[in-house]
Amino acid sequence: MNHRHLLPNEIDLLLDSEVGFGVAPLRAHVEECAPCRAQVDEARAVVEALERIPRFGPAPSFANRVMADVQVIEPWHVALTAAVSRFIPRTTGMRVVFGVTASLASIAISSAAVWLAFRGDVAMYLAGLIDERLRATLTAGAASAVRGLLGSGAIEAIGAQGMAAVAVGTAVAVVAAGSAALGLRAMASASRRSRE
Numbered sequence: 668m669n670h671r672h673l674l675p676n677e678i679d680l681l682l683d684s685e686v687g688f689g690v691a692p693l694r695a696h697v698e699e700c701a702p703c704r705a706q707v708d709e710a711r712a713v714v715e716a717l718e719r720i721p722r723f724g725p726a727p728s729f730a731n732r733v734m735a736d737v738q739v740i741e742p743w744h745v746a747l748t749a750a751v752s753r754f755i756p757r758t759t760g761m762r763v764v765f766g767v768t769a770s771l772a773s774i775a776i777s778s779a780a781v782w783l784a785f786r787g788d789v790a791m792y793l794a795g796l797i798d799e800r801l802r803a804t805l806t807a808g809a810a811s812a813v814r815g816l817l818g819s820g821a822i823e824a825i826g827a828q829g830m831a832a833v834a835v836g837t838a839v840a841v842v843a844a845g846s847a848a849l850g851l852r853a854m855a856s857a858s859r860r861s862r863e
């Protein structure tokens with residue numbers, strides 16, 4: 668008989684039914700020692716009870732449901748990149764349309780802004796919505812802004828170009844806006860098709 672009782676890890680070795688160096692003496696001790704045999708039997712009963720317990724696991728959709736409620740804070744540049752890339756089409760053809768449309772839209776917006784800046788008084792006069800005094804104030808403001816940006820000669824130059832310049836500018840803006848609208852419609856229908 669060995670000189671000492673079994674240690675917990677030695678009981679584990681016996682329960683795992685491992686065979687190897689050192690297991691045989693442990694078995695021999697358990698054969699002869701009632702307290703150690705009782706401990707091993709008790710431990711074996713626990714292991715067998717644990718193996719009979721049904722195994723519980725989360726439902727497959729559990730992770731998704733949790734993550735749906737988690738606020739993931741992403742850096743602004745990541746969010747911006749994702750937002751922009753969502754609008755960029757996947758096919759090369761649609762990318763060309765997208766690029767042209769974006770350029771046309773920016774041209775339309777720029778020309779409209781420039782037209783308004785230089786001919787804001789005309790727009791307001793035609794619309795007939797703004798009263799005389801406000802119109803005069805805004806016109807004076809626009810004129811002084813132009814003078815500040817381009818020098819006092821710019822006002823005379825704009826005045827000299829007259830209605831021809833306004834007509835050309837308006838035509839460019841209208842054509843650009845119309846083409847941009849067509850491009851946007853093409854992209855919208857393309858993305859609808861790809862989603863179906």
Ligand SMILES: [Zn+2]
Pocket residue numbers: 671672673696700701702703704
């Ligand atoms: Zn013992």
